Amino acid sequence: MAATETRQQIIDAADGLFYAQGFAQTSFADIxxxxxxxxxxxYYHFKTKDEILDAVIDKRLSDRRKLLAKWxxxxxxxxxxxxxxxxxxxxxxxxxxxxGCPVGTLTTxxxxxxxxxxxxxxxxxxxxxxxxxxxxxxxGCGENSRDNALHVLGWSQGVSTLAQAFKxxxxxxxxxxxxxxxxxxxxxxxxxxxxQ
Amino acid sequence: MAATETRQQIIDAADGLFYAQGFAQTSFADIxxxxxxxxxxxYYHFKTKDEILDAVIDKRLSDRRKLLAKWxxxxxxxxxxxxxxxxxxxxxxxxxxxxGCPVGTLTTxxxxxxxxxxxxxxxxxxxxxxxxxxxxxxxGCGENSRDNALHVLGWSQGVSTLAQAFKxxxxxxxxxxxxxxxxxxxxxxxxxxxxQ
DNA sequence: CGAGAATTAGGACAATCGTCCAAATTCGTC
DNA sequence: GACGAATTTGGACGATTGTCCTAATTCTCG
Numbered sequence: 001m002a003a004t005e006t007r008q009q010i011i012d013a014a015d016g017l018f019y020a021q022g023f024a025q026t027s028f029a030d031i032x033x034x035x036x037x038x039x040x041x042x043y044y045h046f047k048t049k050d051e052i053l054d055a056v057i058d059k060r061l062s063d064r065r066k067l068l069a070k071w072x073x074x075x076x077x078x079x080x081x082x083x084x085x086x087x088x089x090x091x092x093x094x095x096x097x098x099x100g101c102p103v104g105t106l107t108t109x110x111x112x113x114x115x116x117x118x119x120x121x122x123x124x125x126x127x128x129x130x131x132x133x134x135x136x137x138x139x140g141c142g143e144n145s146r147d148n149a150l151h152v153l154g155w156s157q158g159v160s161t162l163a164q165a166f167k168x169x170x171x172x173x174x175x176x177x178x179x180x181x182x183x184x185x186x187x188x189x190x191x192x193x194x195x196q
Numbered sequence: 197m198a199a200t201e202t203r204q205q206i207i208d209a210a211d212g213l214f215y216a217q218g219f220a221q222t223s224f225a226d227i228x229x230x231x232x233x234x235x236x237x238x239y240y241h242f243k244t245k246d247e248i249l250d251a252v253i254d255k256r257l258s259d260r261r262k263l264l265a266k267w268x269x270x271x272x273x274x275x276x277x278x279x280x281x282x283x284x285x286x287x288x289x290x291x292x293x294x295x296g297c298p299v300g301t302l303t304t305x306x307x308x309x310x311x312x313x314x315x316x317x318x319x320x321x322x323x324x325x326x327x328x329x330x331x332x333x334x335x336g337c338g339e340n341s342r343d344n345a346l347h348v349l350g351w352s353q354g355v356s357t358l359a360q361a362f363k364x365x366x367x368x369x370x371x372x373x374x375x376x377x378x379x380x381x382x383x384x385x386x387x388x389x390x391x392q
Numbered sequence: 393c394g395a396g397a398a399t400t401a402g403g404a405c406a407a408t409c410g411t412c413c414a415a416a417t418t419c420g421t422c
Numbered sequence: 423g424a425c426g427a428a429t430t431t432g433g434a435c436g437a438t439t440g441t442c443c444t445a446a447t448t449c450t451c452g
Contacts, residue, residue: 002398002399002449003398003399006399006400020308021308021309022220022305022308022309024218024220024221025220025308025309027438027439027440028439028440028441029438029439037400037401038400038401038402038403039401039402039403040400040401040402040403040441040442040443040444041399041400041401041402042440042441043441043442043443044398044399044400045399047441047442048440048441049440049441098307099307099308100304100307100308104357104361105304105308107357107360107361108296108301108304108357108360108361109218109305111294111295111296111360111361112216112217112218112221112295112296112301113217113218113221122361122362125358125361125362126362129362147370150358150362150367150371151371151374153354153358154351154354154355154357154358154371155350155351155354156354157353157354157357157358158349158350158351158352158353158354158355158357159350159354161300161303161304161350161353161354161357162321162346162349162350162353164303164304164307165300165303165304165307165318165321166318166321166322166325166346171346174343175346175347175350178347198419198428198429199428199429202429202430223408223409223410224409224410224411225408225409233430233431234430234431234432234433235410235431235432235433236411236412236413236430236431236432236433237429237430237431238410238411239411239412239413240428240429240430241429243411243412244410244411245410245411
């Protein structure tokens with residue numbers, strides 16, 4: 001099999017296992033079993049566990065960039081694009097209730113063990129923050145755009161944490177309604193300001 | 197030394213280490229070094245690592261109950277008590293930026309590894325949720341009280357997660373201002389409804 | 393087909409993990 | 423001071439960890 005192919009399978013399996021079990025709790029043996037490859041084979045593709053982590057972070061960054069690009073293309077207008085982001089807590093509800101937010105739980109875990117790749121993991125969080133800021137800028141929020149972006153981002157992290165703790169789908173639905181009401185309030189306020 | 201004394205020192209050290217490093221990342225050797233006790237001595241006080249975890253959760257539950265009781269005594273009115281809760285993200289800012297929320301990170305970690313004591317850890321989260329609900333009930337929010345309580349609780353989790361990721365104190369301050377404005381909006385709305 | 397490169401298999405390695413035990417030490421009580 | 427209980431010590435244990443190496447296998451191309 002081509003090296004790139006096996007390498008990709010390792011990354012994909014590690015991505016899923018890091019999400020479901022956490023980085024520190026996932027061993028080479030776990031990934032090997034998932035890919036059905038000998039343990040020693042890892043050393044050919046990745047010299048250390050940290051290299052796998054970096055590759056997984058790269059993949060997640062790439063995946064999220066693609067997701068945001070898709071929303072940029074398909075969703076009509078900045079408000080609807082923000083709603084796309086908001087609704088991922090419903091779309092991915094089952095996984096979030098089981099494993100939490102893939103972005104938030106990784107950044108939290110790496111920050112807590114002070115891992116060198118923690119900054120790279122934070123880039124995924126920053127990616128969403130920057131994208132949201134861009135949407136609010138397009139909405140006409142001006143200097144409040146960054147503020148609003150972090151508000152929505154933090155909201156999603158809070159909802160994910162409580163969804164995992166309480167496993168209550170109805171709570172998630174209510175919070176989505178609330179933040180959408182807040183969003184439309186922002187839209188109305190900027191529209192009003194613009195017409196003045 | 198009395199057994200209860202050593203036991204308490206172990207629990208206190210484990211509490212701090214579980215918070216700073218995470219449960220899974222903290223070994224018996226780590227705690228032993230912190231308490232300056234031989235590793236084997238643990239077996240006399242705790243048969244397994246899970247027993248230490250349970251004791252730490254008990255301590256945290258007790259500590260938080262005391263904190264809430266103090267707020268019940270000292271703070272004047274339900275609104276100010278809710279503000280006490282909101283402001284812990286500022287009071288504990290340094291630790292939160294370094295290690296995240298003690299409650300949220302533990303529940304997240306235990307949920308992810310599907311640990312038997314995860315439910316007990318969730319009780320700490322539920323403790324705050326129930327207390328907040330009680331405050332909103334006293335504010336006169338009626339059936340919206342639970343909803344509002346989870347909103348504030350989720351908010352605190354989101355702020356903690358982003359504070360840890362971005363390490364930006366100004367963001368925390370802005371979010372506190374925002375949620376206090378929201379809170380006063382709730383107070384005003386219920387006052388208005390009451391006077392009708 | 394055959395030679396050389398690319399890829400994989402399987403295990404050795406030192407370290408660390410949670411657990412457990414027997415011996416040594418300290419403590420309280422008469 | 424002496425005896426039994428309570429407490430502590432230091433290390434052994436099997437398992438697992440990440441890392442690393444060598445031999446075997448598969449693939450590629452002349």
